[in-house]
Amino acid sequence: GNTMEELKRIIEEKGKVLSDQVLKTDSFLNHSVDPVLMDHIGRDFAGHFRDDGITKVITIESGGIAPALATAMHLGVPMVFVKKARPVTMTAPLTATVHSFTKNRDYELCVEQGLIKAEDHVLFIDDFLANGDAFKGILTLLDQAQAHLAGAGICIEKSWQHGRKTIRDLGIPLYVLASVKSMSEDGIVWDEPDQ
Ligand code: G4P
Ligand code: NA
Ligand code: NA
Numbered sequence: 001g002n003t004m005e006e007l008k009r010i011i012e013e014k015g016k017v018l019s020d021q022v023l024k025t026d027s028f029l030n031h032s033v034d035p036v037l038m039d040h041i042g043r044d045f046a047g048h049f050r051d052d053g054i055t056k057v058i059t060i061e062s063g064g065i066a067p068a069l070a071t072a073m074h075l076g077v078p079m080v081f082v083k084k085a086r087p088v089t090m091t092a093p094l095t096a097t098v099h100s101f102t103k104n105r106d107y108e109l110c111v112e113q114g115l116i117k118a119e120d121h122v123l124f125i126d127d128f129l130a131n132g133d134a135f136k137g138i139l140t141l142l143d144q145a146q147a148h149l150a151g152a153g154i155c156i157e158k159s160w161q162h163g164r165k166t167i168r169d170l171g172i173p174l175y176v177l178a179s180v181k182s183m184s185e186d187g188i189v190w191d192e193p194d195q
Pocket of ligand 3: 030063127128
């Protein structure tokens with residue numbers, strides 16, 4: 001809908017192609033945040049998953065927090081962000097090891113056990129989808145809590161990486177706002193996400 005076109009326009013205006021692999025979006029999405037854009041993104045994700053009985057939105061710190069909060073606001077449900085470092089106050093963590101492709105190292109996801117319940121229908125929201133390793137970590141955490149993953153909403157997908165296939169092969173509904181087919185100093189070539 002409208003939000004897809006709005007996000008793509010803002011990416012073209014304010015994003016920076018750092019290489020054919022990495023898109024910088026720090027001025028509106030994951031460092032500095034455009035609140036009006038987040039509101040529109042949240043409304044769009046909430047509308048798409050409106051009838052799926054979502055009880056909670058989940059994301060990973062830090063880039064996913066802004067769109068996840070906006071989505072939770074529009075759905076009228078809580079948002080939980082999974083942490084990448086275990087705070088001393090976390091008494092009973094669920095944990096999952098994730099391999100970061102971009103940083104070429106492993107890191108630990110953790111979330112306080114009681115925050116995700118077995119009866120939860122959870123919507124995963126994130127800023128970027130690359131290989132889907134972060135997504136697999138979330139799935140591991142939700143499995144431990146015996147909660148149901150009802151869908152995934154992604155702001156920007158890099159469609160040549162295999163994140164889309166990972167999510168689809170697991171039978172999880174996926175909704176992407178902006179799908180990058182390729183990018184270079186000449187600009188971005190958009191993909192048509194089938195959803
Ligand atoms: P994957 O989980 O999908 O396999 O992806 P990968 O390991 O490659 O990505 C790790 C991190 O890099 C994630 O954020 C992800 O959002 C981000 N990322 C991946 N591709 C891009 C890109 O082209 N541009 C930008 N700006 N980010 C990208 P993170 O490092 O876990 O943390 P945070 O930045 O959200 O705090
Ligand atoms: Na992220
Ligand atoms: Na990021």
